[in-house]
Amino acid sequence: MKRISLAVIGLRFGARHVQNIVSKGFDAELAAISDINPDYAALGKEHGVPFYTDYKEMLRTTKIDAVIIAVPPHVHAEVGMACMEYGVHVLMEKPIASTLEDADKLIESAARCGVHLEIGHMYRFDKGIEMTKLKLENGEIGQMIGFHIFSTYLKGPGYFKQEWRTKRNTGGGPLLTNGIHDIDRLRYVCGDVETVSALMSNKERGFEVEDTVSISVKCKNGVVGTIFLSDCSHRALPYTDFYFGTKSSVMINSSSYYIDDPLHEIEQVSWDYGVNRRIERHEMKREDNHMKELRHFCQVIQGQASPRTTGEDGKKTLQALLAIQEAMLTERVVTI
Ligand SMILES: NC(=O)c1ccc[n+]([C@@H]2O[C@H](COP(=O)([O-])OP(=O)(O)OC[C@H]3O[C@@H](n4cnc5c(N)ncnc54)[C@H](O)[C@@H]3O)[C@@H](O)[C@H]2O)c1
Structure with a gap:
């Protein structure tokens, strides 16, 4: 089974996802991280992965299969759609977006680009x-x-x-x-x-x-x-x-x-x-629902599971x- 190469964009809450990925509890590896705040460069050094203040540069220069997006909700659609254009699967932190129009854009973009869009409603786990x-x-x-x-x-x-x-x-x-x-x-x-x-x-x-x-x-x-x-x-x-x-x-x-x-x-x-x-x-x-969600997301990418929270679900x-x-x-x- 191919090891999934993951990136995280938005590193305040997203640092928790970084921690879960590097804990190697499932078949994935951390490829890169990004945040507009340069202070997070230290997190990249700590885990030996490239850090980018511009996530678009990360998409251009690093080969990644999937991304976890943990930026504020009003920029979910902009960041998510840019990742999808590079054929990258997206686990979008909840809520899917801050407007229904943005939710539609993400759903349409995922269908057009042929990538999975899963929404981080981790209580389902x-x-x-x-x-x-x-x-x-x-x-x-x-x-x-x-x-x-x-x-x-x-x-x-x-x-x-x-x-x-x-x-x-x-x-x-x-x-x-x-x-x-x-x-x-x-x-x-x-x-x-x-x-x-x-x-x-x-x-x-x-x-x-x-x-x-x-x-x-x-x-x-x-x-x-x-x-x-x-x-x-x-x-x-x-x-x-x-x-x-x-x-x-x-x-x-x-x-x-x-x-x-x-x-x-x-x-x-x-x-x-x-x-x-x-x-x-x-x-x-007590289980870590975020870890279970991430493991499941990797299984979805590997074709072993269907998304538990689709874009349509996130929109509803x-x-x-x-x-x-x-x-x-x-x-x-x-x-x-
Ligand atoms: N599922 C959960 O339990 C859970 C918990 C907390 C937050 N969240 C979600 O995670 C997301 C982030 O929440 P937060 O509390 O960390 O917000 P925050 O505002 O504290 O942090 C957001 C981070 O994203 C960075 N950022 C903003 N715009 C960016 C861009 N264009 N490119 C790269 N980085 C950018 C900021 O510099 C900051 O470090 C939100 O969607 C929130 O709803 C989910």
Whole structure:
């Protein structure tokens, strides 16, 4: 099997991808890295690979099979399309782009250039999500009814030193930065989003972008649910997602999985008081979802797997997110 030659563009968060590649956990090697900030030259020296401040020069002068792009969202399309023109496969960090027009450009460009475009929605590789999908597919959860997702973080002032994080037109705000993961998970588990409403607050920091938002969602298949998202709140509870089904419900956090399954058929009782039930708990070894995603991306390039998050998927997740953003800004119900 041919060893995949990888480059990384954008090295702040992208440094984590660099670390995963050089850890040699899969069939790939680091060929080059790029960032407009020359300080990252030291990272190139550390790993013995060429460093470029101009990623186009990297594309012209280095033979690479695939690239991981971790630049700010408003430049995803420009950088992604340039890589595709060189026949380079792209793992684009989430969100696919900051506008649907840019998402379309990336999708069209990947098809025209005959390269893979995978979007970095790495929670699709989370063990709890993988188990939930499996249990849905084999009927253990029954019909999906609804969900509730807690998504709370506490970010300090250092995080907002990059100005793009405080402004909406450059892709800032926890909805686009973090909520996109929650929206992608709910789409992956529950189905495509149809109608949304949302209320936001920015009272803590006073930036243009929200710091807290409460969201209601209805999916095309009738599943309904809510998301509470904040990047100025301590984590209140050690779990993130609940998914409620007709046969059982699951609670997931990044290291455990919990399924509550009444042992009787609902027809046998007028109301299930939860007395006779099976509770299954799995403590799972914490895995690096980014590493799993990268390993999978290499398998896609080698023809051994299909993309788990295609460009179209990334666009649908962005579309749901933009509908929530519109609902949040207008305080109106929005249907996609
Ligand atoms: N999947 C995840 O868990 C996760 C986590 C964090 C960030 N991200 C995503 O990664 C991307 C980067 O996020 P970040 O937090 O590192 O942003 P950042 O603004 O902190 O860093 C972006 C880096 O890209 C560089 N850059 C900007 N324009 C460039 C260009 N044209 N060519 C080369 N380099 C360029 C900057 O100098 C900077 O080093 C975003 O899309 C973000 O949503 C994903």
